[in-house]
Amino acid sequence: MKDIQLFLRLLMAIFQRVFYVCSAGQMPPFASVAMVIREGGKILMLDRSDGRGWGLPGGFVKMYEGAEQAVCREVREETGFEVEVTGVLGTLSGKRPGTWIRSVDVVFNGRVVGGALHDSTEGRSAWVRLDDVRSRIAFDYLEILETL
Numbered sequence: 001m002k003d004i005q006l007f008l009r010l011l012m013a014i015f016q017r018v019f020y021v022c023s024a025g026q027m028p029p030f031a032s033v034a035m036v037i038r039e040g041g042k043i044l045m046l047d048r049s050d051g052r053g054w055g056l057p058g059g060f061v062k063m064y065e066g067a068e069q070a071v072c073r074e075v076r077e078e079t080g081f082e083v084e085v086t087g088v089l090g091t092l093s094g095k096r097p098g099t100w101i102r103s104v105d106v107v108f109n110g111r112v113v114g115g116a117l118h119d120s121t122e123g124r125s126a127w128v129r130l131d132d133v134r135s136r137i138a139f140d141y142l143e144i145l146e147t148l
Contacts, residue, residue, distance in 0.1 A: 005050060005121070013101050029093070029102040033071035034058030034141070035110045036089055036148070037081075043130060043145070044112075046078055046123035053136035054128065056107070067106050075110070079125040082114035090144050107144050 012030075034056040037044040045054045057078045061070040068085045075083045085108050092105040117125055130145055137145065 009050075009101070029104050031061040031067070032058060032103040032105040033061055033067050033074060033108065034105055035071050035075050035083060035085075035108045036145070037075075037083065037110050037112060038148070039112070039127060041129060042127040043148075044079060044081070044125065045128050045133065046120075046125055048123040048138055049121060050123075053138040054133040055123070055138035056141050057122075057125070058105070058107075059122075060103075068108070071106075071108050071110070076115065078120045078122045080115045080118035080120075081112045083110045084113045085110050090147065092140050092144060107141075 035044075035058055036056060044057060046057055047053075048055050057075040058071060059074040059078075061067055065073070071085065072083055075081055087109045089107045089109050092107065093103070095102050119125055130148075134142065
C-alpha cells in the first residue's frame with residue numbers, strides 16, 4: 001500500500017509539472033485542507049505512514065466539493081471522527097516541504113461531533129501534545145500550530 005501511495009504522489013507531481021509547462025506557468029496549485037482539533041491540551045494528529053512524521057488530518061479538495069466539505073471528509077476518512085468546522089485558523093501556501101507539490105492549504109479549526117478514533121492507510125491517529133512531537137511535524141504545519 002505504501003508503494004502505491006508513493007507512486008500516486010509522484011504521478012500527481014509529474015501531472016502538475018506537465019500542466020505547468022503546457023500552460024506557460026499559469027497552472028494553479030492544488031487546493032488542500034487540514035483541520036486542527038484540540039481537546040484537553042492535546043491535538044488530533046496522524047503519525048504518517050509515509051514516514052514524514054506527524055501531520056494534521058486533511059488532504060486535497062476534490063473537484064465537486066467545497067473546502068469545508070473536503071476537510072470534514074478527510075478527517076472522517078483518516079481518523080474516524082465526524083467533525084464540525086468552527087473557523088479558519090490560517091493558510092499555508094507554496095511548495096510543500098519534502099515534496100514536489102505546490103498547494104494552497106486552508107487550515108480549519110474544528111471539533112469532534114461523533115465517530116470513534118481509528119487508524120487509516122494515511123497513518124496512525126492519536127491525540128498528542130505538540131511539545132512531544134514538535135521535532136517530527138510533517139510539511140510546514142508547525143508554522144500554523146505555533147500560533148495556537
